[in-house]
Amino acid sequence: MPEHGIHTIDTGYVRPGFDAAYLVVGDGGRAAFVDCGTCHSVPAMLQALDAAGLAPEQVDWLVVTPVHLDHAGGAGALLERLPGARLVAHPRAAPHLVDPARLVASAVAVYGQEAFDRHYGQVQPVPAERVVVAHDGHVVELAGRPLRCIDTPGHARHHLCVWDARSRAWFTGDTFGLSYRELDSEQGAFILPTSSPVQFEPEPLQASIARMLEAAPEAMYLTHYGRVTGVRRLAAELHEQIDAMVSLAQACDGRPDRHEALVAALSDYYLERARAHGCALEEAAVLELLGMDIELNAQGLEVWLDRARRHARHG
Structure with missing residues (x-):
């Protein structure tokens, strides 16, 4: 049941x-x-x-x-x-x-x-x-x-x-x-x-x-x-990661290869967390599993960066 x-x-x-x-x-x-x-x-x-x-x-x-x-x-x-x-x-x-x-x-x-x-x-x-x-x-x-x-x-x-x-x-x-x-x-x-x-x-x-x-x-x-x-553990990890993702996005902002750099930074970050968590999958399998989400997360962070920039310019 x-x-x-x-x-x-x-x-x-x-x-x-x-x-x-x-x-x-x-x-x-x-x-x-x-x-x-x-x-x-x-x-x-x-x-x-x-x-x-x-x-x-x-x-x-x-x-x-x-x-x-x-x-x-x-x-x-x-x-x-x-x-x-x-x-x-x-x-x-x-x-x-x-x-x-x-x-x-x-x-x-x-x-x-x-x-x-x-x-x-x-x-x-x-x-x-x-x-x-x-x-x-x-x-x-x-x-x-x-x-x-x-x-x-x-x-x-x-x-x-x-x-x-x-x-x-x-x-x-x-x-x-x-x-x-x-x-x-x-x-x-x-x-x-x-x-x-x-x-x-x-x-x-x-x-x-x-x-x-x-x-x-x-x-x-x-x-x-x-x-x-x-x-509670999962919520704490989400809070920590949101802050980290924002920091990674800000660090990549302004680069001519911003999107590629952010995808690479997020990939490294999630791999590091997966290793620390004791995930059994090989690193290539982790990246394959998360590939679409990493791409979408990078796009979403970039939209957020650009929106914040527009607001600052017009505010």
């Missing part, structure tokens, strides 16, 4: 063990999904329902953490299969789910049409009447299992996290970083922040992590990937 009625679903995005969604079961067999992957993930979501002995009609809610496509790209397609469910999203995220055109256009510009189609498929709009906007403190009533949504900027300004008092755990999306099971060691989970473009802001991210700790959580359910414990 899953712990506290929480089922981890591998959405199949990119590779196994990379992108999780969650099925949360309340009283009387009523259920909610937290995140849903892409449209390609819909069969996995429905299969998880069936494996839990539940029907699509028993799902009341789909809560999305950020609107990024690996979390919410399949929302419209999934809701077509969940006749009674409503979608819960941050105020800044909700409009992009009702009209995903800008979201799709920006992703196609980054990845190209072929890669976009392969990874994300069709992003279907969500009917506006099925969307519930979750302002800070909004409570999703799941059949005797209230789920509290809070505003957690830092990774993105449209990001929310979800507190489940029954399990004393947060569903953290990307706010509490990335922790892949291949990097676990005898010390527990390995973690790193995600500063992917375009809305990384270090101080709000630090504040969001600190705010989640105020609830004294026993576990965190990460989108990338799965349930982690030892929360």
